[in-house]
Amino acid sequence: MSAKKNKKKSKEQENRPLTKKEIEYFKQKLIKTRKEVFEELSYFKDEFFGKSARDFSGETSTYRQHIADLSSDSLERETAFYLSDAETRLLSRIDKALERIENNTYGICLNCGKYIQKARLEAVPHARFCINCKNEMEKEKT
Numbered sequence: 001m002s003a004k005k006n007k008k009k010s011k012e013q014e015n016r017p018l019t020k021k022e023i024e025y026f027k028q029k030l031i032k033t034r035k036e037v038f039e040e041l042s043y044f045k046d047e048f049f050g051k052s053a054r055d056f057s058g059e060t061s062t063y064r065q066h067i068a069d070l071s072s073d074s075l076e077r078e079t080a081f082y083l084s085d086a087e088t089r090l091l092s093r094i095d096k097a098l099e100r101i102e103n104n105t106y107g108i109c110l111n112c113g114k115y116i117q118k119a120r121l122e123a124v125p126h127a128r129f130c131i132n133c134k135n136e137m138e139k140e141k142t
């Protein structure tokens with residue numbers, strides 16, 4: 001890997017609270033990903049359940065409302081049946097991230113309490129841990 005010549009001390013850039021604008025940006029990103037997973041899902045559901053899935057995908061406005069209210073519990077439970085483990089986990093992480101946005105704790109590492117680097121959130125908007133903690137955890141695993 002070629003090291004970037006960016007020797008600018010980017011600490012300030014990397015370890016600081018997110019601005020409202022940035023949080024809004026990540027919120028939209030999370031909602032978009034969530035929607036995509038649900039769309040995949042309704043297709044998936046369609047394969048198995050035919051008509052009913054079309055009703056499901058027709059409920060876009062209600063569905064959006066759900067997201068807006070963050071009261072997607074029942075919807076999530078309903079669809080969880082048809083989801084793979086990975087998708088379920090992804091959705092629940094996205095939901096948790098959206099919850100953290102509501103609670104103003106988004107972008108803070110759940111392990112060490114430091115701010116998660118913006119670049120990391122860019123790659124994984126639902127990230128719960130900063131890159132340091134994540135690396136530590138991965139090391140422990142292997």
Ligand SMILES: [Zn+2]
Pocket residue numbers: 109110111112113114129130131132133134
């Ligand atoms: Zn951490």
